[in-house]
Amino acid sequence: MSDWKTFKLEELIKKVEGDEPRIHEFLKAPGMSCAVYHLPRGCKDMQSPHAEDEIYIVLKGSARLSVNDEEQSVGPGTVLFVKANTQHSFFDIDEDLTVLALFGPQG
DSSP: OOSOOOOOHHHHHHTTOSSSOEEEEEEEETTEEEEEEEEOTTOOOOOOOOSEEEEEEEEEEEEEEEETTEEEEEOTTOEEEEOTTOOEEEEEEEEEEEEEEEEEEEO
């Protein structure tokens, strides 16, 4: 892998647009990985807990995030941290939701 890479957010978002849930992993390195995740309005998020810590940055849309028994409204500019192996999912997706997901190394 090269020592550095660049990505254009507009191009990454285009890879996941549409009427179906989609994820596009655009970086996988030993210490981290990154993906763009899209959930259309009204769909069900089928995530299961990940083995890595995760940061979400909401790029577009609005929804709620459930983490264990807590809920949080999210929208553009919201930055969320979810600890590894924690039950979480987006719901009440009012507008198509697109997030940047950053994963740390597996613990």
